[in-house]
Amino acid sequence: MPQTLMKDVHDAAEACALGDEYVTALGKIINSHVRNEAAGAAVFDEPSIALAPTPREKWLACRMAMEEYGHHLKFNKLANELGLEDAQSRPPLSVFDYQVESWTGYVMTKAIVDLAEIVLMEDLCQCSYVPLRRLCRSLMPEERFHVGFGTTTAKQLAADPATREDMRSSAHRLITMTLPFFGRSDSRNNELFRRWGIKRLTNDEARTEFVRRTRVLLCDELGLDYPEVEPRWPGTTN
């Protein structure tokens, strides 16, 4: 791979001065977040407000739904500054096909899908495009709270035999569905992202980190087994 871009890119004008390849690569990352933060809020968070078993949990779900929608808008603002196409015309990632049917299912989306988001965002916290780096750093406390909420609540649910099997099957399905989130193993896009200093990790490295952290969650913290998964993803994502 040719040398990685080492300098900071401070704004949209500097990004455009680097050429179409940089803006296109950046646009793919930003638009993916525009689309998928909105999908997460609409598909997972909003419908789950009605599933919460207690008032406090209902209101926490409401706060998290608003935060996810807020993340969508903040990425959308970056997209707008770069003059990117409207991301809403694209389909979201396939993990959002997961149907949240129970409070347990929702809790596991926060513990697992938001953890995948954290793995991606941690990488973007070093991004060469300063506005994206700053945005990701500013969103990390909220994302960490979402995962912390999912993990803490999952531990409580794991102690209850009535919810344990639902939790296990939700976790297995979500982990399997989230693996493509990180992109193909032999991704040309990822090569570009790394060349331009937008990302540091390969897709497989990010996926491996996600597997490591979810394995700790399931096996060490919740006392569950881990689904059989491949660390590589040869297919395509939508």
Place this chain on the structure above:
Amino acid sequence: MARYYELNAPPEGFAVDLGPGGDRVAALLHGLVTYLPPGDAPHRAERGPSAGRVPAEMSGLPVRRVDDLPAAVLDRVDPLWQALLENRRSQARARLRDADREDRLELAEHVAMLVATPRLRPADPADADALAMSGAVLWLVGTLVATALADDRDDRLADLIAGGWWPVGPVDGAFLLAPLDLPRRPRHELLGRSSHA
């Protein structure tokens, strides 16, 4: 629909753009702007809620003002009252849809979210109790935005928010009211205080 990414206050002409009930939505959001500091500003209790706007009773229960809400109290809010409000919200949304005003609802909710969410961000982003309180106000604002647009009539819950109060709901035989800025207050300021005023 106008596209906004950040707003400190409802945009100019917002009430008119919304049509019937727009003034009420704007008044509700101006209450948030008046009694909650901007999201990026440190919290300072510059203006307390308006005592003149507190009714003696709500939902047939005596009103009790509180300065803090421990997590255990949050969980004792009457779920029937919550369900009633959720029902009001879904009926209001259905009426707006039937009246081809879904885009107005979308605009009102979008602006409400932009104005309210950062102003209700807790001092500590990991404080789950404060985040739950913040979510409770957001949940109520979302409901009242829909009912204001659909019904365009006086609403005591909306009046309370416009006056700087958070109507928490019925708990243990009383209807609790808390200052609207409670989710923003640093928790150490609340320690050592009596939980009830």
